[in-house]
Amino acid sequence: MRLGVLDVGSNTVHLLAVDAHRGARPLPAYSYKAALRLAELLDEGGAIGEEGVERLVNTIGEALEAAEDKGCEDVMAFATSAVRDATNADHVLTRVREETGADLQVLSGEDEARLTFLAARRWFGWSAGKLLLLDIGGGSLEIAYGIDEDPDAAVSLPLGAGRLTAAHLPGDPPDVQDVRALRRHVRARIGRSVGEFARFGPPDHVVGTSKTFRQLARIAGAARSADGLYVQRELSRTSLEEWVPKLASMTAEQRAGLPGVSADRATQLLAGALVAEAAMDLFDVSTLEIGPWALREGVILRRLDRLPPS
Known part of the structure; x- marks a missing residue:
């Protein structure tokens, strides 16, 4: 069908x-x-x-x-x-x-996190073990962790790249003090949630979904989207830490000239990078893998699960 x-x-x-x-x-x-x-x-x-x-x-x-x-x-x-x-x-x-x-x-924020986690679990399979999911949207950041298809913990934080850009980064390029203030805000907000996940132990595999993570991985050297879904793409914290100050010094037009960065997302890429860097640092993630399936696929998979057997 x-x-x-x-x-x-x-x-x-x-x-x-x-x-x-x-x-x-x-x-x-x-x-x-x-x-x-x-x-x-x-x-x-x-x-x-x-x-x-x-x-x-x-x-x-x-x-x-x-x-x-x-x-x-x-x-x-x-x-x-x-x-x-x-x-x-x-x-x-x-x-x-x-x-x-x-x-x-x-959808509630927790529903977003759980459905996106389901999509990541189905894509990477049981062999991925304990899975930590990070998803940066325009309005929120979703975090989920677990070993089954339904995560043991799932939260949604108001740290989306579009929301943060509109509220905290009015300049183009942004003011240095605004960037520092946003960095403190993002880290403080994520830091409140780390303990909820730490009690489950370290993950075996970390997955980043969303356009923000894909663009950050692309400018850090990952394969193009045109190369297909099955090409492994990764983003390291080291690369991200090198790119954040570069992105902060650029105008939106300059960011749009980077590989894989679309003009409509260039304005909010810095805020997304600050969220990604903070999450990877506070959750002690050195490298994450980019997951091609996310919320839409999770919604579809849940619907298919409810269909009667053919």
């Missing part, structure tokens, strides 16, 4: 259509993506402005039309931190439902 998953994230609205059935690997068939950067459209009161809501409604409508054109039998639509944290979330969800027919399910 062909399934669609519509992910309304803090950076993008992304429709992924896959051909799948229970017990099989879902095969990507079509992808539609639009950059809205909702995390940066929140006003001072924490609401998504009417212009942002209008753009969101139109984009979801276009994505649903694409899903219909591509033969999706069902579309699972969900929203993450940008909508979840908006003070006018109910208004946004009502507008979307009334004007597009999509009933967006708002």
Whole structure:
């Protein structure tokens, strides 16, 4: 069957259509993506402005039309931190439902972490042992740890690259003092959660998912996305520590010229790098592997698990 998953994230609205059935690997068939950067459209009161809501409604409508054109039998639509944290979330969800027919399910931060962990576990398998997952989105950082498919611990922190950039790094390039202040803020926030995971012992394998980790690995020398899903890609803390001051000295336009960095993500790459560096340092991670599957795949896998046996 062909399934669609519509992910309304803090950076993008992304429709992924896959051909799948229970017990099989879902095969990507079509992808539609639009950059809205909702995390940066929140006003001072924490609401998504009417212009942002209008753009969101139109984009979801276009994505649903694409899903219909591509033969999706069902579309699972969900929203993450940008909508979840908006003070006018109910208004946004009502507008979307009334004007597009999509009933967006708002995932909790812990649900995000658990579903992304499931995707990483299925990709890397049982041989990965105790798995530590780090995922940096536009609005939040998800951390999960465990040896089974359901993690023993999972948290979501308000440390997304888009959210932090909008709130803490107004300059281009950013002011040195702003970067230092953000570094302290990020490390203090992650530091409060380290103890919750430390009691389980060190992980056997550490995985980083999300566009931020992929871009950081790419500028540090990892293979291109065009080389395929099965090429191993890693990011070392040493490389990241070398790149953070370089990124801090660059303008967004200069960062967009780096290999693998898209123009729409260049502005927030520094904030993402500060979060990645802090997480790897505080969790004592020397190297992590980039995981190609993340939240969307986790949603699909959970849906397939609930299908009756064929």
